Amino acid sequence: EVQLVESGGGLVQPGGSLRLSCAASGFTFSSYWMHWVRQAPGKGLVWVSRIKTDGSTTDYADSVKGRFTISRDNAKNTLYLQMNSLRVEDTAVYYCARGDVPLDYYFDSWGQGTLVTVSS
Amino acid sequence: DIVMTQSPDSLAVSLGERATINCKSSQSLLYSSNNKNYLAWYHQKPGQPPKLLIYWASTRESGVPDRFSGSGSGTDFTLTISSLQAEDVAVYYCQQYYTTPPYTFGQGTKLEI
Numbered sequence: 126e127v128q129l130v131e132s133g134g135g136l137v138q139p140g141g142s143l144r145l146s147c148a149a150s151g152f153t154f155s156s157y158w159m160h161w162v163r164q165a166p167g168k169g170l171v172w173v174s175r176i177k178t179d180g181s182t183t184d185y186a187d188s189v190k191g192r193f194t195i196s197r198d199n200a201k202n203t204l205y206l207q208m209n210s211l212r213v214e215d216t217a218v219y220y221c222a223r224g225d226v227p228l229d230y231y232f233d234s235w236g237q238g239t240l241v242t243v244s245s
Numbered sequence: 246d247i248v249m250t251q252s253p254d255s256l257a258v259s260l261g262e263r264a265t266i267n268c269k270s271s272q273s274l275l276y277s278s279n280n281k282n283y284l285a286w287y288h289q290k291p292g293q294p295p296k297l298l299i300y301w302a303s304t305r306e307s308g309v310p311d312r313f314s315g316s317g318s319g320t321d322f323t324l325t326i327s328s329l330q331a332e333d334v335a336v337y338y339c340q341q342y343y344t345t346p347p348y349t350f351g352q353g354t355k356l357e358i
Binding site: 160162169170171172175184185186187220225230231232233234235236237238 | 283285287289293294295296297300306338340342345346347348349350351352353
């Protein structure tokens, strides 16, 4: 069974940093593009970032470019999102999601999410 | 970026009745070389993460009940639930993957009984 378990969320002040993790199991992690998608309270889904199978390619939404860094450790089956210079508008539940194979077009598995609250 | 617009924003349907949700893209999602529409549908039940229902506009994900169907082409798409069940109460989202990144979602349609 595919499992994605996020952790690392919490309350942080504006300008602060946080590192999210997503532990994957039940599939060959290194064969899949992985993504972060966020959802502000009561709002819709917004794609944040993606990383290629081997970590060689990363992409970001304009709203987080230069502040967030996605990475992965295929030996540990873990996806990360380093979030710096956090803003109030980054407050959201952050989901990790698996891209479909072979073409990474849609998201076929999602974690339960971890809540990030940016507030003073 | 491709903008996805869903209608209506919310919808109330009786048990056993048909529910229809629309999704419109700001540009065509039909790729002429393979005649496929690059659109997916998800639903998100209260307190849960999203779940993939349909991809390629009309292909049901494994395990999704056949009362869910997707149709449409180009810029206009529809998700239909043929006979609404209580467990179908959720927010429904469409997502385009014709031009990525970014992957863009519709704003969501809240389906209630």
